[in-house]
Amino acid sequence: MQYLTVLEETKVLEKDWAKARYEQLVSIDEKRVRAQYHAQGYQKRIARAFNKKVKPRNLKEGNLVLKVLRDETFDPRGKMKPRWFGPFIIKNIMSGGATRITNLDGEEMLCLINMDNLWKYHI
Template sequence: MNLFEAQRARIMQLNALDEVRKMTLQHTEVFQNPRTKWHDRYVKEKKFKLGDWALLYDSRYKDSMGKLQTRWLGPYEIVEVFQSGVVQLATIDPIQFKLLVNGHRLCLYHKPTTREEFIQQFDIQPHATILAAHARGLSIPNI
């Protein structure tokens, strides 16, 4: 085999290698597109705002915690939300420290209300309730 034939054989091998790479990329796309569609269908988008409170999932004890132990830490206050999905949290204690976490590890926490705010949410006129019950034929015991 002379030098010219060896060069030609090597070029043919490189062209064949490029074709194999292209076929592999096409094959990967064919199989990954349905998987990504299926995955994206079940991913829930979480939207956080500044000032919200959130609970942080503690993934260190995923398998070893007891069934009555909580896996959520916090609450923390959301200080900043980045476009990449990273959220900066701060503790709500007097001594604050900040930490960066992935937004998928967070769950919104609804701030506790005071007793007065809670009562105002369910402030129902007792007379209107009694009249509505009598209209339906129900009897309500005296309180």
């Protein structure tokens, strides 16, 4: 056992060495708990800041909605170009916020639309 030869060379009693080692281990546990406490506080602060910006979408099946236009094509109207397109009817809402929409004639759009890209249509 190598630690015994080190103890003999340094003239440290094994009892004192064991006590010092135990205190080191206890302080490591305290540091770990403190770090975990700080990490949880940080996660709560980040979640609170994120959740402040989240807008609830109270959309249901059958609601009229507008779809955001995200075309990167050139539009001569510049900043006056339309930002929303529609109205559409929500046909189906799936888990995770995916929706299937149809136009007013009943023609279903082929791709699913994320609920973040929809806005409630006010008449």
